Amino acid sequence: MAESGIEDGAYVITIDGPSGSGKGTISRLLANELGWRFLDSGALYRLVGLAAMSHAIAFDDERGLATLAAHLDVEFVSDDSGSGTKIFLEGEEVTTTIRSEACGNNASKVAAIQAVRDALYERQRAFLVAPGLIADGRDMGTVIFPDARLKIFLTASLEERASRRYKQLKQKGLDANLSALLEELAERDERDMNRSSAPLVAADDAVSIDTSNMSIDEVVAKVSDLWQRISV
Numbered sequence: 001m002a003e004s005g006i007e008d009g010a011y012v013i014t015i016d017g018p019s020g021s022g023k024g025t026i027s028r029l030l031a032n033e034l035g036w037r038f039l040d041s042g043a044l045y046r047l048v049g050l051a052a053m054s055h056a057i058a059f060d061d062e063r064g065l066a067t068l069a070a071h072l073d074v075e076f077v078s079d080d081s082g083s084g085t086k087i088f089l090e091g092e093e094v095t096t097t098i099r100s101e102a103c104g105n106n107a108s109k110v111a112a113i114q115a116v117r118d119a120l121y122e123r124q125r126a127f128l129v130a131p132g133l134i135a136d137g138r139d140m141g142t143v144i145f146p147d148a149r150l151k152i153f154l155t156a157s158l159e160e161r162a163s164r165r166y167k168q169l170k171q172k173g174l175d176a177n178l179s180a181l182l183e184e185l186a187e188r189d190e191r192d193m194n195r196s197s198a199p200l201v202a203a204d205d206a207v208s209i210d211t212s213n214m215s216i217d218e219v220v221a222k223v224s225d226l227w228q229r230i231s232v
């Protein structure tokens with residue numbers, strides 16, 4: 001049982017927010033700075049979506065998708081060379097593949113199914129090891145780690161988020177179209193915020209940060225500062 005914000009002997013900082021709010025980048029940098037582990041929960045939903053496609057499981061087959069999620073053969077391999085974490089699905093590297101907008105949209109569809117979320121619950125909790133975990137997602141502070149010591153909810157305008165996603169995709173050498181991205185993000189926001197299972201919402205005790213006019217370094221410094229204040 002959690003005791004004053006320490007879960008299983010480890011601290012947790014949750015970083016939730018919509019697509020393109022900067023969660024992934026900020027969470028990775030914070031995890032590096034603190035020497036903590038990093039949970040990219042969105043990657044798990046992306047992997048379920050990708051596995052569903054390769055096993056020809058329909059997105060309305062809730063049972064099939066939940067079984068797939070429960071038995072997902074995935075490996076996150078940290079790379080000490082600084083090039084980040086490599087992700088393997090059934091032995092095949094899919095680090096870049098799962099970042100496409102198509103995978104993001106499929107992830108958002110499978111993520112709306114409660115049985116899929118239930119199947120991934122323990123897998124996410126298992127990321128928690130001392131000294132701490134930065135947990136990035138949509139329901140980290142509300143469902144997966146409700147006793148986290150610090151909860152952050154990152155936001156940014158739709159236009160800013162689409163433009164960030166556009167640059168990210170281009171940098172990765174993936175196809176991108178700004179107006180299509182705007183539309184897709186709006187659609188994804190709508191689905192993520194209005195689903196009945198663990199909708200995207202700030203936890204009551206989360207600190208909200210609008211990152212629209214902030215640099216990555218400014219956001220990291222702000223969260224770091226919030227953590228320093230409460231952890232002394």
Ligand code: DC
Pocket residue numbers: 019041042043045046104107108111112136137138139140188192
């Ligand atoms: O953070 P991301 O873009 O990789 O997430 C992909 C989708 O997965 C997102 O549209 C909603 C879903 N998701 C979720 O429902 N719960 C999480 N904790 C993380 C992601």
